[in-house]
Amino acid sequence: MKKIQRYKRELDVSYALGASLTFELVKRHPEWVTRIFLSSSADLSEGMIKLKDLFEEHRVWVETNDKAFNILSPKGNCFVIGEFKKTSFSLEKYSHIVLANPSDAGNLGTIIRTAVGFGITDIAIIKPAVDFYNPAVIRASMGAAFHVRVEYFDTIEDYTSKFPDNERYAFMLSASIAITDVIVKEPFSLIFGNEAAGLPDEYMSFCTPVVIKHTDKIDSLNLPMAVGIAVYEFTKKLGCVF
Amino acid sequence: MKKIQRYKRELDVSYALGASLTFELVKRHPEWVTRIFLSSSADLSEGMIKLKDLFEEHRVWVETNDKAFNILSPKGNCFVIGEFKKTSFSLEKYSHIVLANPSDAGNLGTIIRTAVGFGITDIAIIKPAVDFYNPAVIRASMGAAFHVRVEYFDTIEDYTSKFPDNERYAFMLSASIAITDVIVKEPFSLIFGNEAAGLPDEYMSFCTPVVIKHTDKIDSLNLPMAVGIAVYEFTKKLGCVF
DSSP, X not given: OOOOOOOOTTSSEEEEESHHHXXXXXHHOGGGEEEEEEOTTOOOOHHHHHHHHHHHHTTOOEEEOHHHHHHHOTTOOOOEEEEEEOOOOOOOSSOEEEEESOOXXXXXXXXXXXXXXXXXXXXXXXXXXXXXXXXXXXXXXXXXXXXXXXXXXXXXXXXXXXXXXXXXXXXXXXXXXXXXXXXXXXXXEEEEOBTTTBOOGXXXXXXXXXXXXXXXXXXXXXXXXXXXXHHHXXXXXXXXXX | OOOOOOOOTTSSEEEEESHHHHHHHHHHOGXXXXXXXXXXXXXXXXXXXXXXXXXXXXXXXXXXXXXXXXXXXXXXXXXXXXXXXXXXXXXXXXXXXXXXXXXOHHHHXXXXXXXXXXXXXXXXXXXXXXXXXXXXXXXXXXXXXXXXXXXXXXXXXXXXXXXXXXXXXXXXXXXXXXXGGOXXXXXXXXXXXXXXXXXXXGGGGTSXXXXXXXXXXXXXXXXXXXXXHHHHHHHHHTTOOO
């Protein structure tokens, strides 16, 4: 039997911690699931019965294994864990969110949740960056992580050479074009910098620089908020109906 | 000399942890400051010299006190702490954000940061709720907490009786009016429920129910995101320029 290890980037599996995340995982990607761990203290609530039915339907391997919880969820408020195989994605020519060097797992999860909420399911990430498969990302996404394709690129040039024809909008505080005035063309790439540093000025030379204007009482919006407002506004301008 | 205690709701002081928060505190509300703690390992960086000049200008009490850091910031990546007296606010008849039973400190801080970014500085909170003066709220607000007035109410009725003439917009998933179609009247109250439960249906009877539509691949937007998009859209509809 395969060893259970604390999550590390190098592993070829990751974990959905908790019943609702595991439910999303099995429902959306049963083919990814390698095994399900149940805590011996998991009760037979209505939710748990629904979950077990789903496991049966998809014939996923389920085992009661308290050791898994000690290793993977030491804080202990979780009774189901879904182990799943990581997948590599290759983005296609749709509209994308492009995150240059995002560093915070919770932020990445929140961005994914919001993006999926507004119909954007393709995310490009420029390295170095937080690991998409970190269980903290999966958890903060509230399961939306199972609805996206994420491709990592070594540099922004690697990304732009793969998608030369996407309309590139770079969100930066020094931009002169307000988001309210942008003319949106598809497919688009909405590009955002790192939490602390934002995007460097050179992005202006190959992107339309866009700013979400705010008062001078704050230095900036936080990163998920900027991405969320941008995706909301862009899809609204295109007349997307959800 | 007054004892230094770990923060508790009952205390009449709270703490700005770190140099940039303390800077915002002293700049914005020097009259609130009771004392400043410096760590003996605080260096003489440019930022620190600027900070000391500000302390001198406002004649605030500064002491080197490593014990304060052990108690208030045990993780230890902070070299300046500003202690300040809590203030009670009484909101006036402006536009407000109304949060019914928010429970998460980080979320409240992010909401405050975004609200201030879009010019809303009056926040009503319906109890039970997280404590605005919790240092985790102040920190997540990135200092925007020093730009807002926050008033707590025991019930939503207490709030509506104080502000009977505000236009009330209740954000709820079951609403039929899309935010894009709302006609905005001022002063307004943008009302949001708790992170887990949202607003109960009875809000429909005394508010205009509004929904930020999203795909069915997510259950909901997270609370700060919903508030941020709402404040962005409402102030945009009013033609606010920042």
